[in-house]
Amino acid sequence: MTTQVPGDALVSLNAVNKHYGQLHVLKDINLNVRKGEVVVVIGPSGSGKSTLCRAINRLETIDDGVIKIDGKVLPEEGKELAKLRADVGMVFQSFNLFAHKTILENVTLGPIKVKGLSKTEADKDAMALLERVGVGHQAPKLPAQLSGGQQQRVAIARALAMKPKVMLFDEPTSALDPEMINEVLDVMIQLAKEGMTMIVVTHEMGFARKAADRVVFMADGQIVEDATPEEFFTNPKSSRAKDFLSKLLTH
Amino acid sequence: MTAFMTRRKSLLVAASAALALSLSACGGSSTSTSNPPVAEKPSFAADTTMAKLSSAGKIVIGTKFDQPLFGQKGLDGKPVGFDVEMGKLIAGKLGIPADKIEWKETVSANREQFIKNGDVDIIVATYTINDKRKAEVSFAGPYYEAGQALMVNKDNTSITKPEDVKGKNVCSVTGSTPAATIVEKYGAVLVPAATYSACLEPLRNKQVEAITTDNVILAGFVAKEPDAFKLASDQTFTKEPYGIGLKKDDTVFRNWINDQLEAFDKDGSYKKAWEATAGTVIKTAPTLPAINRHSRLSAPLPLRQPKEPMDVIIENLPQYWDGFLRTLFLSVVSGIIALIFGTILAAARVSPIAALRGFSMTYVEIVRNTPLTIAFFFAAVVLPRLGVTFQQFEVAAIIALSAYTSAFIAEAVRSGVNSVPVGQAEAARSIGMKFSQVLSLIILPQALRTVIPPMINILIALVKNSSVAGAFYVLELFGYGRQLANANGDAVLWVLVGVAFFYLLITVPLGYVATVVERKVAIAR
Numbered sequence: 001m002t003t004q005v006p007g008d009a010l011v012s013l014n015a016v017n018k019h020y021g022q023l024h025v026l027k028d029i030n031l032n033v034r035k036g037e038v039v040v041v042i043g044p045s046g047s048g049k050s051t052l053c054r055a056i057n058r059l060e061t062i063d064d065g066v067i068k069i070d071g072k073v074l075p076e077e078g079k080e081l082a083k084l085r086a087d088v089g090m091v092f093q094s095f096n097l098f099a100h101k102t103i104l105e106n107v108t109l110g111p112i113k114v115k116g117l118s119k120t121e122a123d124k125d126a127m128a129l130l131e132r133v134g135v136g137h138q139a140p141k142l143p144a145q146l147s148g149g150q151q152q153r154v155a156i157a158r159a160l161a162m163k164p165k166v167m168l169f170d171e172p173t174s175a176l177d178p179e180m181i182n183e184v185l186d187v188m189i190q191l192a193k194e195g196m197t198m199i200v201v202t203h204e205m206g207f208a209r210k211a212a213d214r215v216v217f218m219a220d221g222q223i224v225e226d227a228t229p230e231e232f233f234t235n236p237k238s239s240r241a242k243d244f245l246s247k248l249l250t251h
Numbered sequence: 252m253t254a255f256m257t258r259r260k261s262l263l264v265a266a267s268a269a270l271a272l273s274l275s276a277c278g279g280s281s282t283s284t285s286n287p288p289v290a291e292k293p294s295f296a297a298d299t300t301m302a303k304l305s306s307a308g309k310i311v312i313g314t315k316f317d318q319p320l321f322g323q324k325g326l327d328g329k330p331v332g333f334d335v336e337m338g339k340l341i342a343g344k345l346g347i348p349a350d351k352i353e354w355k356e357t358v359s360a361n362r363e364q365f366i367k368n369g370d371v372d373i374i375v376a377t378y379t380i381n382d383k384r385k386a387e388v389s390f391a392g393p394y395y396e397a398g399q400a401l402m403v404n405k406d407n408t409s410i411t412k413p414e415d416v417k418g419k420n421v422c423s424v425t426g427s428t429p430a431a432t433i434v435e436k437y438g439a440v441l442v443p444a445a446t447y448s449a450c451l452e453p454l455r456n457k458q459v460e461a462i463t464t465d466n467v468i469l470a471g472f473v474a475k476e477p478d479a480f481k482l483a484s485d486q487t488f489t490k491e492p493y494g495i496g497l498k499k500d501d502t503v504f505r506n507w508i509n510d511q512l513e514a515f516d517k518d519g520s521y522k523k524a525w526e527a528t529a530g531t532v533i534k535t536a537p538t539l540p541a542i543n544r545h546s547r548l549s550a551p552l553p554l555r556q557p558k559e560p561m562d563v564i565i566e567n568l569p570q571y572w573d574g575f576l577r578t579l580f581l582s583v584v585s586g587i588i589a590l591i592f593g594t595i596l597a598a599a600r601v602s603p604i605a606a607l608r609g610f611s612m613t614y615v616e617i618v619r620n621t622p623l624t625i626a627f628f629f630a631a632v633v634l635p636r637l638g639v640t641f642q643q644f645e646v647a648a649i650i651a652l653s654a655y656t657s658a659f660i661a662e663a664v665r666s667g668v669n670s671v672p673v674g675q676a677e678a679a680r681s682i683g684m685k686f687s688q689v690l691s692l693i694i695l696p697q698a699l700r701t702v703i704p705p706m707i708n709i710l711i712a713l714v715k716n717s718s719v720a721g722a723f724y725v726l727e728l729f730g731y732g733r734q735l736a737n738a739n740g741d742a743v744l745w746v747l748v749g750v751a752f753f754y755l756l757i758t759v760p761l762g763y764v765a766t767v768v769e770r771k772v773a774i775a776r
Contacts, residue, residue: 059677077603079685086683096678100697110682113692155678162682 009068010035010197011056011166016065018051025051026062027221033166038198040208040229043218044244049201052218053170056199057088070165086114089159089167093174095151097143097158103130104139107158115162122161129157133187149180153187166197173204205248209233217241287336287343287520300497300504304372305345312338313357313365313374313496319471320529321377330354334375336524337394337495337515341373344511363387366496373508374496377467380543382635389501390494391508393540394521398487399429400466402473404454405481410461413437413488420459422450429464432489439463447472455479465491470532477532485535492540509542560742564749567735574731575753581645581717581727582757585652586710592653593660598690600665611661618658623719626651631723648720656713663705667698707765711758728753 009032018026025048033039041049054060056067058074058081067074069088075081097106107126111117117125130136133153135146143151152172159167169188173181185207192198192211202208208215208229215232217225219240225232236242295302304310314334315322321332339349357365357376365371366388377397380390401421403410410416414437421439423430424447433439442459444450450462451472462469466487473480495508515521516539525536564571599611618626630651631644671694679693699706721730732750736743 057681059681077686082680082683082685084683085681088681090678090681092674092678094672094674096672096674098675098678098693100700109692110684113688114683158678158682 008032008034010037010070011199012066012068013052013056014066014068016055016062016067018055018060018062025221026055029065029223031216031223031226033197033199035165035197036195037213038192038196038200038211039214039216040212041199041201041216041218042203042205042208042244043224047218048221049218050170053168053199053201056168057085057090059090082114086110086162087165089162089164091152091155091159091167091169091172093171095143095148095155095175097151097154099143101142102139103135103141103143103146103154106143106154107161110158110162126157126161129160130154133157134183147180148176149183152176152180152184156184156187156191160191166199167191169198169200169202171201171203173202205233217244219244286349287340287524289343289348290346293344293346295507296503299507300372300501301345301507304347308347309351309353310342310345310347310373311353311355311371312342313355313362313371314338314376315358316356318377318467319474320532321467321471322375324356331528333395333525333528334377336528338373338375340515340520340524341375341495341508341511344514362496366498369498372497376496378494378496380492380494382640384496387499388496389499389505390496390543391505392494392512393492393543394495394512395493395537396487396540397465397467397491397493399432399463399489400469400487401461401463401483402454402469402480403461403483404457405479407460407481407483410483412484412486415483416461416463419461422453422459422462423447423464424450427464429489433463466533467529470529473532482533485533492543494543512539513542515539560739560745563735563739563742563745564752567731567749570731570735571728571749571753574726574728575756577726578714578717578728578753579757581648581652581720581725582710582714585649585656585717586713588649588653589656589660589713590706593657594664594695596657596661597664597668598695600661601668601690601694603686615658615661618655619662623651623655623716624722626655627719627723630654644723644725645720648717648723648725651723652713652717652720655716656709659709659712660706663702663709664695664698666705667700667702668694670701671697703768704765707761707768711761714757714761715754 011031011033013029013031016026016029017024027048029052031039031052041052043049051060055062056069056074058067069084072084075084097103098109101109104123104126107129108117108119108122111122111125112119127136127139130139133156135150135153135157138146138150138154143154146154156167156172172188173184176184181204185204188198188200188207189211200207200212212229215225215227215229216223217227217232217236217238217240224238225236225241227237232241233245236245293301293305295305314330314332316324316330318332318334322330322334323332325331335354338352338354342349342352355365355371357371357374362374362376362378363384366374373391375394378384378390379397380393384390399413401410401413401416410419413433416433416437416439419439420442421433422442422444423433425443425445430441430443434441439461442450442453444453447462447464447468450459453459454462461483462472466482466485469482473482497504497508512521515524521539522536530536596611596615599607600615602608627648630647634640634647634650675693675697676689679689684692717727718729720727721733726734728750732746735746735749739746
């Protein structure tokens with residue numbers, strides 16, 4: 001395991017546990033992510049990687065342990081939590097664009113309502129972001145009129161509009177048709193190059209190889225390996241990881 | 252005890268009697284307080300109490316014969332006082348001169364019975380309006396608000412307001428409401444007596460510093476002995492509204508008297524009547540209290556009986572229309588309140604605060620699972636007992652209907668909220684929105700679209716439910732229908748066909764609106 005100075009971490013999880021009834025989904029998780037780092041979380045389904053990702057902005061509550069964002073302990077419900085969430089961008093598997101709002105409104109709603117930007121300012125920023133992810137011409141449409149890949153890129157733009165300190169991606173390409181996966185990954189790779197701190201739960205090994213600084217392998221609610229992509233893919237240490245990788249490669 | 256009068260007073264009576272004699276000869280267009288103007292051949296709608304009294308040319312008015320300044324029998328056997336003046340003014344508007352009024356003595360115990368038996372046409376007799384009496388008779392007015400006051404010796408200057416009696420001896424009748432008020436609210440030391448007259452000697456001897464009860468009773472004592480006593484102040488510190496009693500539910504007559512009272516106030520005859528009577532002691536002339544109109548809309552229309560059963564609808568179209576408007580009014584107001592309150596309840600149901608969730612769930616479950624009649628009973632009977640009184644039964648009906656309907660709205664909105672994918676809320680929360688923003692900007696706008704069809708069904712039910720109001724003194728469409736059915740035993744079927752038609756006139760368009768809205772706002776996912 002790579003050792004880090006905790007004070008250095010933008011996101012830090014310390015001895016985090018969570019149960020769903022009898023099921024122990026997060027077992028004593030310790031993880032630190034430094035500023036600018038791209039961490040890819042992989043593992044078989046049911047290993048707790050999505051729960052881990054969602055716990056970081058408290059969409060899932062935890063039973064014990066401490067999660068800190070930029071040195072601040074994640075607050076309980078309320079105004080403080082909302083404020084902190086604005087600093088943590090989140091991209092979901094099923095996009096979750098606001099179905100009754102246009103593409104442009106999806107991106108401007110947060111800046112206007114949460115950050116208090118004027119509509120003109122928010123519109124200008126939003127258009128720039130939409131151009132950047134390649135869907136500028138779709139701005140006046142409703143989400144349902146866009147393809148999955150386009151919707152997911154809008155979702156990334158929506159998260160970026162809040163100028164977050166860290167971006168969480170919860171299986172961002174799992175719901176996409178194969179031909180649309182790359183357009184989303186390209187945007188993410190670009191983002192990683194620009195120095196965004198990212199935690200990405202994915203099955204896309206190609207992305208992990210290309211963009212990740214570290215790969216975290218989870219199984220049965222535990223972090224089993226935490227290594228560089230090179231190390232992990234060429235020389236996995238645990239039998240669980242070997243098993244997992246062998247299954248991927250045979251396909 | 253009532254034979255005494257001040258010199259001034261007896262002179263006044265004598266003078267007005269003389270005036271009455273001289274003026275009746277020349278047409279009776281007098282402006283004297285004792286002989287108010289008499290309307291020349293006033294015309295009233297057929298079948299109304301006004302028309303009957305006016306054409307009979309006489310009226311029987313009940314009043315007190317022993318209440319100085321308000322209703323007290325004079326030496327000539329005719330009562331004088333403020334109540335008597337009010338009676339004369341009303342009679343005048345009916346075209347009945349003062350000498351055609353038959354005055355009957357009524358005392359507190361027999362007033363309701365006199366009205367019910369038809370012994371009197373109206374009662375003006377320091378008659379306090381209260382809910383118990385309203386169950387037996389109807390009241391016009393109030394035309395005066397009496398209230399608790401303090402009477403002191405003439406030379407007393409230390410007591411001018413109720414706060415001044417703290418720690419001082421005050422006389423009142425054992426166990427009376429004024430006695431309790433002066434002790435509990437103002438900290439006086441009570442010296443109890445059996446009657447108010449029994450308080451007079453202790454006051455004269457300065458064993459007590461004041462006597463307390465209604466200002467009207469006290470003013471009576473002052474009128475008898477103006478050199479010994481005075482009212483501490485013209486102000487009262489409780490409110491006792493005096494009304495004009497009449498036959499229960501003669502709403503047309505009641506509204507007409509109310510209109511006259513307001514006219515007396517405007518043309519100055521109210522003030523003049525006061526100054527000539529009670530004003531001799533209570534110098535500050537009262538202002539006419541706000542008239543208490545039970546029915547928000549105009550008086551119900553008299554019914555007509557047709558020759559052919561089918562014609563019952565055509566002949567009574569105005570009645571149906573009136574009932575239709577009242578039903579529409581009840582439904583629209585209750586509907587709007589229920590939509591707002593129901594949405595708030597639904598929001599509470601999904602809120603992160605456990606107490607709000609608990610309240611909302613309890614409210615919805617209790618209200619949704621009890622009959623509407625209970626809600627009406629609660630609003631119309633229980634709330635007034637708890638001290639929440641309404642001037643209009645419509646208010647109680649609106650409270651009941653909206654409280655009841657909001658529970659259903661809350662459930663519909665909640666199911667709409669549940670129909671919005673959970674990811675919508677998560678996405679909204681993850682960009683830093685607060686709970687209220689998530690709800691108002693993301694969840695509710697989407698929920699309301701899916702909720703419109705069930706919501707319209709609830710509103711249609713509300714329109715039909717408003718018919719229950721008919722059983723609680725609100726005359727709406729169904730209430731008219733019932734009256735028409737009672738009056739036209741041979742045409743009940745047609746009466747009900749008419750009622751159904753007017754309900755459909757509201758509910759069918761609502762259903763149409765539902766279809767259109769549903770098509771328009773269907774949102775693609």
